[in-house]
Amino acid sequence: MVAAPEGQSALLYIDLHxxxxxxxxxxxxxxxxxxxxxxxxxxxxxxxxxxxxTTPRGLPITDPIAAxxxxxxxxxxxxxxxxxxxxxxxxxxxxxxIGPELGITLPGMTIxxxxxxxxxxxxxxxxxxxxxxxxxxxxLATQCLPQKKPKTMQxxxxxxxxxxxxxxxxxxxxxxxxxxxxxxxxxxEYTGEAVRGxxxxxxxxxxxxxIEAGARAGLIAPDDTTFAYASGxxxxxxxxxxEASVAYWRTLATDRGATFDRVVEVDxxxxxxxxxxxxxxxxxxxxxxxxxxxxSFAQESDRRAAEQALAYMGLDPGTPIEAIAVDRVFIGSCTxxxxxxxxxxxxxxxxxxxxxKVRAMVVPGSQAIKRAAEQEGLHRIFLDAGFEWRESxxxxxxxxxxxxxxxxxxxxxxxxxNFEGRQGRGGRTHLVSxxxxxxxxxxxxxxxxxxxxxx
Amino acid sequence: MQPFRKHTGVVVPLDKVNxxxxxxxxxxxxxxxxxxxxxxxxxxxxxxVGDGKERKKTTGDFVLDQPRYAKASILVAGKNFGCGxxxxxxxxxxxxxxxxxxxxxxxxxxxxxxxxxxxxxxVRLNEEQVAGIMRRAKEIENYQLTVDLExxxxxxxxxxxxxxxxxxxSRHCLLNGLDDIGLTLEHxxxxxAYEAEHPVRAEMKAILxxxxxx
Numbered sequence: 001m002v003a004a005p006e007g008q009s010a011l012l013y014i015d016l017h018x019x020x021x022x023x024x025x026x027x028x029x030x031x032x033x034x035x036x037x038x039x040x041x042x043x044x045x046x047x048x049x050x051x052x053x054t055t056p057r058g059l060p061i062t063d064p065i066a067a068x069x070x071x072x073x074x075x076x077x078x079x080x081x082x083x084x085x086x087x088x089x090x091x092x093x094x095x096x097x098i099g100p101e102l103g104i105t106l107p108g109m110t111i112x113x114x115x116x117x118x119x120x121x122x123x124x125x126x127x128x129x130x131x132x133x134x135x136x137x138x139x140l141a142t143q144c145l146p147q148k149k150p151k152t153m154q155x156x157x158x159x160x161x162x163x164x165x166x167x168x169x170x171x172x173x174x175x176x177x178x179x180x181x182x183x184x185x186x187x188x189e190y191t192g193e194a195v196r197g198x199x200x201x202x203x204x205x206x207x208x209x210x211i212e213a214g215a216r217a218g219l220i221a222p223d224d225t226t227f228a229y230a231s232g233x234x235x236x237x238x239x240x241x242x243e244a245s246v247a248y249w250r251t252l253a254t255d256r257g258a259t260f261d262r263v264v265e266v267d268x269x270x271x272x273x274x275x276x277x278x279x280x281x282x283x284x285x286x287x288x289x290x291x292x293x294x295x296s297f298a299q300e301s302d303r304r305a306a307e308q309a310l311a312y313m314g315l316d317p318g319t320p321i322e323a324i325a326v327d328r329v330f331i332g333s334c335t336x337x338x339x340x341x342x343x344x345x346x347x348x349x350x351x352x353x354x355x356x357k358v359r360a361m362v363v364p365g366s367q368a369i370k371r372a373a374e375q376e377g378l379h380r381i382f383l384d385a386g387f388e389w390r391e392s393x394x395x396x397x398x399x400x401x402x403x404x405x406x407x408x409x410x411x412x413x414x415x416x417x418n419f420e421g422r423q424g425r426g427g428r429t430h431l432v433s434x435x436x437x438x439x440x441x442x443x444x445x446x447x448x449x450x451x452x453x454x455x
Numbered sequence: 456m457q458p459f460r461k462h463t464g465v466v467v468p469l470d471k472v473n474x475x476x477x478x479x480x481x482x483x484x485x486x487x488x489x490x491x492x493x494x495x496x497x498x499x500x501x502x503x504v505g506d507g508k509e510r511k512k513t514t515g516d517f518v519l520d521q522p523r524y525a526k527a528s529i530l531v532a533g534k535n536f537g538c539g540x541x542x543x544x545x546x547x548x549x550x551x552x553x554x555x556x557x558x559x560x561x562x563x564x565x566x567x568x569x570x571x572x573x574x575x576x577x578v579r580l581n582e583e584q585v586a587g588i589m590r591r592a593k594e595i596e597n598y599q600l601t602v603d604l605e606x607x608x609x610x611x612x613x614x615x616x617x618x619x620x621x622x623x624x625s626r627h628c629l630l631n632g633l634d635d636i637g638l639t640l641e642h643x644x645x646x647x648a649y650e651a652e653h654p655v656r657a658e659m660k661a662i663l664x665x666x667x668x669x
Contacts (some may be wrong), residue, residue, distance in 0.1 A: 003645045008624045011642060013649050023542065025488035036636070042655045051486060065486040072488050104659070116541040116565060130565055132543035133490075134572035142639040144646055148622060180473055181535035181561055214538065216564045235658045280473050280538075301472045301533055308471070398540075400482045419477040419539060421500045 002144055009146035015109040017139045018095045019046040019082065021073040022400070023114030027137035028076040036141045038080040043143060045104055046077050047085040049094045051400040054363050054390035057088060066401065080140075093366020093392045096120040096334040100204065101368055103233025107222035107249040112139055117334045117416065119210040122219035123203035124226055125252050127187070129216040153186040153215065154260040157194035159269035164450040166344070167202035168336060168414070168433040170194070171209035172274040174266060176284040184214030186262065189254060194268035195220055200229035201338040208335045209416055212281040221253040273449050275321050276418045276431040278309035283418075287436065287448045291319045312420055313428050314408070321446050324430070328411040329360035329441035330423070331387075331434050333397035336414035337365030339372050341434040346378040348438035351455030354386035355444030361388045361403065363395040387441065399423045412440035457574035458632030462555045463601040464528030467518055468592040472533030476566060479537070479545035493544055494551030529600055531558040531588045536577075537566025546573050556602045558609070560585045571625055574632065578602060578609060578619045587615065604630055 003011040017040075024046075031038065038044065051066040053059065061067040070087065077084035085091040091098060096117055099105035105121045111128035112118060114136040121128035131145070139145055155174060161167075175182070188210050190203075198206065203220050210218025220226075227246050230236050237245045272286035283306065285292065291310065294317055297303035310317065315324070331337070331345050342364065354360045362382050364370040370392055373379055379389045396403040397415035405411055405427025414437050418429040432440065435449045484496040502517045513520050519527070530549070536559040537545060546569045549557065557570070558578045570577045580588075591611065592598045601610045604626065610616045621629075628635055639646075 002649045003642045005642070007627075008638070009622075011639060011645075013646070013653070015653075022485050026490045026543075029488075029490075034636075040650075040655070042659050063486075069486050069488055114541060114543075116539065130541040132541055132546070132565060132569035132572065134543060134569065138636050138639065141636050142646065143650075144639050144642070146624075146635060146639065180538055181563070184535065184561060184564060214535070214563060235656075237656060237658065241657070280475070305472050398477075398482050400485065417475075417477070417539060419475045421481055422477050425481070425500055 009148050011144050012110055012147050014112050014139050014143055014145055015043060016099070016104065016111045017044045017143070018099055018111065018113035018118070019044060019073075019136070020050055020095050020113070020115065021048050021069045022050040023133050024076065024136055025069060025072045026133050027114070027140055028080065030137040031080070031140055038082065038140050040143045041081040041083070044082045044140070045085075045099070046073060046082050047092055047095050047098060048073060048087055050394045050398065052087060052393045053401050054393050054395045054403055057391055062402065090367055093368065094334045094337065094394055096204075096208065097337060097365035097369065100124065100200070101233070101366060103230055103236030106230055106236060106245070107226055108252050112145065116211045117208050119215065119217050120204050120208040120334055122207040122210065122217050123200060124230070125219055125222035125249070127217055127219065130211065150187045150216065151185050151261040153183055153188045153262045153264065155188055155190050155264045155266060157190065157192040157266045157268050159194055159267045160197065161194060161268045161271065162450070164435065164452070165271050165273055166433040166435065167198050167206045168209070169271055169274045170266070170268065171206050171212070172276065172281065172284045172431060173271045174264070175209065175213045175281045176274065177266075178213055178264060180212060180280050180282040181214040183210065186215050188213070188215045188218035189260070190218060190220050196223065199340060200225060201340045204338070205335055209281070212416055222249045273433060273436050275436065275446050276429075277313065277315060277321070278306060279312055279418055279420050281416065281418060281431060283309055284431070285321060287321050287446055289321055291315050291317055291321070293317045322448065323445065325410070325445045326358060326412045326430070326440050327409045328405060329358060329437050330363070330396040330411055330413040330415065331361070331437050332363030332365065332395050333415035334365065334394070335416045336434050337363060337369065339369050341414065342369065342373050342378050343376070345434040345438040346381045347454060348435050348449070348452060349385040349387065349442065350381050352385050352442045354441045357444055358441050359388075360386065360441035361390060361396065363390045363403075364392050366392045385442070396423050399427075412437045412446065456572065456632045456634065459555065459574050459576050459604050459629045461601065461603045461605065462528065462576075463599055464555065465524065465526050466529045466531055466588060466592040466598050466600050467524040467527035468589045469518060469530055469532040470589055473535045473538055474532055475539035476537055476542050476545040477539055480542065480548040485542060485544055490547055491551065493548035494553070497548040497552045523596060528553050529556040529558065529602065530554050531585060531592060533585075534560045534582070536562050538563040541565045541569075543569045543573070546570050546575055550575050558585060558588060571629060572635070574629065576602060576604060576629065580609070580617050580619055584617045591615070
């Protein structure tokens with residue numbers, strides 16, 4: 001904290017500002033219009049991810065407006081001296097994937113980005129949250145942001161996730177319970193043995209989805225798992241600096257006995273693989289369940305929302321989830337495109353074939369993940385099974401590039417939002433884990449991964 | 456920023472909960488690099504047929520297109536308005552379309568923040584009050600509200616009044632149309648002192664410095 005002026009919001013210093021092509025051009029224009037400089041180019045890191053094609057990098061960008069936005073970022077980064085992991089860079093990737101992967105994201109930082117899924121970086125015990133373009137400009141100009149103190153929510157997860165149940169399912173289970181506005185106004189801290197037992201990548205998936213419960217940020221206290229992940233990464237501290245950093249990071253955990261404004265208890269062992277049935281991430285049910293009956297909603301507004309959602313999704317109440325056939329499968333996004341996600345999906349796909357009625361796509365989160373997967377031969381497994389193997393980017397998570405659903409197409413997606421039209425106008429999105437998505441691609445419909453015969 | 460003191464206008468009811476920013480402004484319109492011109496794409500998928508590449512044709516049944524709401528400048532909607540993506544384009548689209556106020560029982564955090572920066576007032580009332588406004592906006596032709604930020608009050612001149620709360624600093628900035636970047640820069644000495652104590656770490660300096668192409 002830099003200052004806490006009387007009668008104003010506290011002024012937070014921002015350690016890391018991540019920038020991408022879609023929410024930054026107007027902010028750089030603002031700097032120019034007001035003759036302001038970029039205060040800290042080396043605490044600012046840019047990449048292109050949202051609207052770039054996932055076809056081979058040598059091909060031209062066919063969308064002229066997307067090309068113009070990418071050019072604007074290139075020009076702005078040159079003019080203001082911002083490090084840019086560009087289209088042709090070996091480090092390019094989804095902004096929330098490359099930050100952690102390169103050791104740019106570390107514990108105890110304040111991190112912002114003009115993207116709501118900035119909450120991902122909370123997995124390191126950082127305060128990381130999404131901001132709008134005016135705030136992007138504010139941070140570019142001042143490296144600070146005035147912030148009101150949020151309320152605190154503890155989500156305490158006991159027990160152990162069963163085989164086939166992932167941190168994506170944990171996130172969906174939590175949102176299904178507290179609702180998409182359940183954590184609005186709060187920052188979530190995830191605690192408990194089930195959270196401690198998660199890998200860093202699984203923790204990122206969990207924190208990533210905090211915004212889908214309304215929380216701007218969700219975080220997990222850093223521990224040995226965190227330090228082991230960050231150690232040796234390209235931009236992480238080295239030698240004595242590393243030792244000193246770890247010693248400091250160990251002090252960051254919440255005090256024993258601290259109180260929270262709200263506490264939610266979750267038993268991990270009670271969770272199943274989840275599938276969303278509606279048009280927000282809170283409309284979710286276990287894979288062995290059914291699309292809910294409208295009379296099960298107590299509130300009139302929720303019942304009406306469910307009715308509208310089912311009409312949009314083309315589903316009848318009471319339909320078993322496993323009876324829902326899919327046309328498309330998307331494995332990717334800042335939620336589920338990391339190497340562990342790809343390994344999990346490949347394990348399901350190995351020796352199998354994508355259903356002839358399904359088009360399935362795997363989009364690694366970054367160029368580094370793509371290389372790692374190819375080294376392990378995962379791409380072979382996917383290609384042999386009939387999946388497309390693409391270049392890195394946000395892709396079909398938000399359909400700003402050519403990877404979109406056609407009207408009425410139904411998609412099993414490992415992304416984070418099933419809003420109307422999110423993946424393409426009229427497209428119907430069901431959110432699932434990477435294993436569940438791969439299984440749906442092969443079966444042609446949703447299927448319980450806990451019953452899967454692995455080859 | 457345009458200051459907000461008091462506004463009187465026609466109310467349009469958007470009777471839906473969890474209106475997300477993907478609906479307010481679909482992604483195919485986020486590629487513009489200006490802040491202006493987003494109004495015509497507001498609620499595009501609900502208002503228009505097609506994906507925006509061809510000439511626009513309205514679906515005809517969306518509430519904003521009903522002639523009685525043509526002059527509306529106050530939007531009343533269900534809970535959790537503005538959830539989802541951080542895109543400020545959603546606020547730019549609402550403001551560019553002519554909205555000065557959105558009333559709901561709750562707003563997503565990022566959306567509410569973005570609104571503040573653009574002089575769009577988000578008024579939080581309880582569910583009962585919102586339902587009442589929604590009902591009257593549907594039943595009464597040309598139903599208007601006066602939203603007075605100085606007194607934190609909403610009044611329809613027909614007997615309905617409600618007070619709303621907002622943190623003092625945000626209210627102060629909105630009332631005066633303050634540039635909050637300017638306010639932050641008044642703390643230059645404090646920021647510089649903080650930076651002196653917390654220098655950029657060596658790895659970022661050495662490697663990212665080399666990557667930048669000035």
